[in-house]
Amino acid sequence: MTFAFASFRMQNHKLTKMALVFLSFFFLVASSRAAISNRIGINYGRLGNNLPSPAKSIELLESMNAGRVKLYDADHEILHLLSGKDIEVAITVANDEISAIAANQHLADQWVYEHVLAHYPNTKIRFILVGNEVFSSTNNVQDMQIARDLVPAMRRIKNTIKAQGIRNIKVGTPLAMDMMETTFPPSNGSFKPDIRELMIPLLKYLNGTRSFVLVDVYPYFRVVRQVARNNSDTGIDLGFALLRTSNMTYTDPQSGLVYTDLLDQMLDSVVYAMAKLGYDDIMLALAETGWPHDGDVDEIGANRENAAEYNNNLIKKMAAVPSNGTPARPGQIVPTFIFSMYDENQKYGPATERHWGLMNPDGSAVYAVNITGKVNPSD
Known part of the structure; x- marks a missing residue:
């Protein structure tokens, strides 16, 4: 001054x-x-044939005091139902729409007019997510083309909303942790070599628009891999993965930063990976995280007790005032979406894929969780 x-x-x-x-x-x-708000969000997926109606689902979101909701599409009925609600909304451009939008500004305009302007500002749309885990599927020519078209599509979407004078909607894209070559220790964090050529233009765009790097981070899967490797993944135990901050600590030998949970380690590995590409100040957001409450007999740790502990510890951590941040980003808010609102019984794969929900189809809680983090939930 x-x-x-x-x-x-x-x-x-x-x-x-x-x-x-x-x-x-x-x-x-x-x-x-x-x-930036630290109110907790919820992922609202709908791959189930027994789920409550959208109207009932929005009522449940309000009753849970959810601060945000993330949709895997831009459904008009849901966006209309969210009109006037004090819930921030993230909507998604489908992966198979990316290349067409990247090639044609008119299609980007049309998408924004139809899915954003038809509802904004009465519906508090705050994120437009272009694609979902696009860099996780680059094994064939078509998928690689979509990955290369991602940033041009994001730029066109952003051009349209800027032209409309909208300044409070961030454009981003959720990324899975399979983009990482190394995550441990966090200071060794780096992106896979074949991903780096895609990450550099993405990071440049996100940095230039002051948007977020949105990541899907699941400590549960690190625990499962540890068991599969006969506990060879040094420094991880169940309590550390469940965010029991008094359970143990780990000191990164290169940075000297002290970690009390696995989530912080994984997030900071992304921070260090970005810094190695020249971007050390882009904000992080958790697009997905959670813990399964049931699974197959060989899916160790998937039960209600662990799911309740992880999500309640997560909420206390991410909704804290002042914000905790991470050891590499102390005090920074990390906008967080829990996966997921419901079990989705039409998902493929092991049983855990269908058991991440906070709510049962009848609207009752699968286990006690308090989205605000202000009061300890009852057992």
């Missing part, structure tokens, strides 16, 4: 103007970060 006030008193008009520009930029950045 000393520099700013001195600049104001100088007679040189150019220096005064520079000071004003600096102050404007400083307060713009500060206010944009201060406005």
Whole structure:
């Protein structure tokens, strides 16, 4: 502030103007970060044939005091039902729409007019997610083309909303942790070599638009892999994965940072990986995280007790005021979406794939969880 006030008193008009520009930029950045909410969100997937109606689901979200909801599409009925609700909304552009939008600004305009402007601002759309885990499927020519078209599609979507004068919607894309070559220790975090050529333009775009790197992070899967490797994954035990902060600590030998849970380790590995590509200040968001409450007999740790402990510890951590952040990003809010609202019985794969839900089809809780984190839930 000393520099700013001195600049104001100088007679040189150019220096005064520079000071004003600096102050404007400083307060713009500060206010944009201060406005980020730490209210917990929920992923609302609908791959089930026994789920409550959208109207009932929105009622449940309100009763749970959810601060956000993430949709895997941009369903008009749901967006209409969310109109006037104090719930921030993330909507998704399907993977198979990406290449067409990347090639044609008119299609981007059409998508935004149909799925955003038809509902905004009465529905509090705050994120447009272009694709879902696009970099996880690059094994064939078509999927690789979609991955290369991701940033151009994001840019076109952003062009449209900017042209409409909308400044409070972030454009991003959720990424899975399979993009990482190394996550342990966190300071060794790096992206897979074949992903780096895709990550650099994405990070450049997100940095330039002050958006988020959205990641899907599941400590549960690290525990499962540890068991499969006969406990060879050093530094992980169940309590560490369940965010029991008094359970144990791990000190990164290179950074000296002390970790009390596996989630922070995994998030910070992404922070270090981005820094190695020249981007050390892009904000993080948790697009998906959670714990399965049931599974096959060989899916160790998938039970209601662990799911309740993980999600309640997660909420206390991410909804804390002031924010905890991570060891590499202390004090920063990490917007968080829990996976998921319901069990989705039409998903393929092992039993855990169908048992991540917080709510039963009848609207009752699968286990006690308090989304606000302000009061300990009853058992």
